[in-house]
Amino acid sequence: xxxxxxxxxxxxxxxxxxxxxxxxxxxxxxxxxxxxxxxxxxxxxxxxxxxxxxxxxxxxxxxxxxxxxxxxxxxxxxxxxxxxxxxxxxxxxxxxxxxxxxxxxxxxxxxxxxxxxxxxxxxxxxxxxxxxxxxxxxxxxxxxxxxxxxxxxxxxxxxxxxxxxxxxxxxxxxxxxxxxxxxxxxxxxxxxxxxxxxxxxxxxxxxxxxxxxxxxxxxxxxxxxxxxxxxxxxxxxxxxxxxxxxxxxxxxxxxxxxxxx
Numbered sequence: 001x002x003x004x005x006x007x008x009x010x011x012x013x014x015x016x017x018x019x020x021x022x023x024x025x026x027x028x029x030x031x032x033x034x035x036x037x038x039x040x041x042x043x044x045x046x047x048x049x050x051x052x053x054x055x056x057x058x059x060x061x062x063x064x065x066x067x068x069x070x071x072x073x074x075x076x077x078x079x080x081x082x083x084x085x086x087x088x089x090x091x092x093x094x095x096x097x098x099x100x101x102x103x104x105x106x107x108x109x110x111x112x113x114x115x116x117x118x119x120x121x122x123x124x125x126x127x128x129x130x131x132x133x134x135x136x137x138x139x140x141x142x143x144x145x146x147x148x149x150x151x152x153x154x155x156x157x158x159x160x161x162x163x164x165x166x167x168x169x170x171x172x173x174x175x176x177x178x179x180x181x182x183x184x185x186x187x188x189x190x191x192x193x194x195x196x197x198x199x200x201x202x203x204x205x206x207x208x209x210x211x212x213x214x215x216x217x218x219x220x221x222x223x224x225x226x227x228x229x230x231x232x233x234x235x236x237x238x239x240x241x242x243x244x245x246x247x248x249x250x251x252x253x254x255x256x257x258x259x260x261x
Contacts, residue, residue: 003066005030005171005203006051011060013046013227020046021227023060030170031201035214035235038224039250044207048173051205052095053086064092065170091119094164095173098180100156102148102163108135109144112163120167127166134162138192154185158192165196171203172196178210186210193217211254215239223247 004027013021021043028034036044049055050062053069062069071078072085081089102111112131116122122130135141138158148156157177164172174193178186190213196202197217208214214221214235221238223231223246231238231247242248 002029004028004063005032005065006205007061007063008047009061009063011050011062012058013043013050013055014058019227021057024227024229025060026222026229026232028171028203028205031203033197033204033217033219034206035218035221036205036207036224037209037211037214037221037238037250038230042224043227044224045175048095048175048205048207051093051171051173053090064089087119091167092169093171093173094167094169095175096157096160096164096177098176100148100153100160100180102156102160104148107145107147108140108151108159111148111159112166115163116166131162131166134165135159137165137195138162139188152185153181154188157181157189161189161192161196169202171205174204174206174208176207176209178208209254211239211251223250225250 006028008024008026010023010025011021012019012023024043036047038044046055050057057070061071067089069089070081072081103114106114109128109131112134113124113127116127116130117124132141132144135144138161140155140158140162143151143155143159151159178189181189190210194217197204206214206218218235221233221235222229223238225246231242231244238247239251242251
């Protein structure tokens with residue numbers, strides 16, 4: 001049995017009186033492409049933000065590549081993780097956000113090279129060489145010197161994917177990466193993700209409302225509602241013959257809204 005690269009063990013998270021995650025347990029195998037679907041507010045994005053340590057947890061444990069994310073061993077006892085531990089754990093994970101989050105005052109090339117130079121000590125020339133390879137892979141090599149304000153939404157998102165890849169993470173997180181794009185720009189970003197899926201063995205977690213893409217791209221789909229996993233299975237099973245009434249109701253609404261699954 002291969003050890004999971006991500007493991008949630010009875011993880012709970014609340015925001016005030018609102019319970020976002022309720023003793024959530026699931027694991028992700030190395031190289032697995034996992035789609036997280038469900039209604040807004042069901043906890044999907046919170047899972048990604050927790051993995052990036054942008055949010056803490058109230059209970060349970062999360063392990064990344066066998067190491068606890070929020071705890072560390074010191075003097076033979078478990079202690080809350082210090083910043084050094086969190087920084088090392090974050091280096092294993094890259095995230096592409098819904099709203100790009102590019103540095104507006106830096107060109108595309110500088111956006112992609114900044115983190116490897118500052119956080120990993122990569123030489124500038126080596127970082128630029130790697131950045132140009134990644135920009136070529138996402139179809140953005142000709143925009144290396146462009147400023148973010150000169151890019152379309154799809155181009156910004158492709159640059160953001162290259163930036164996340166520059167740190168060579170073991171896990172990539174995608175949070176609704178097409179939801180802020182005009183419809184005609186969605187496909188260019190999805191094509192980049194398809195290429196990543198084909199050409200790398202990177203573990204990927206995808207939060208999306210693009211059901212047809214989730215069906216074609218993912219190895220496995222988790223359907224969430226109210227901070228719990230309602231259904232977990234291969235795409236064909238989830239989309240063609242879901243077992244749970246809540247899943248069926250959700251997918252009927254998606255289809256009624258005009259999406260193909």
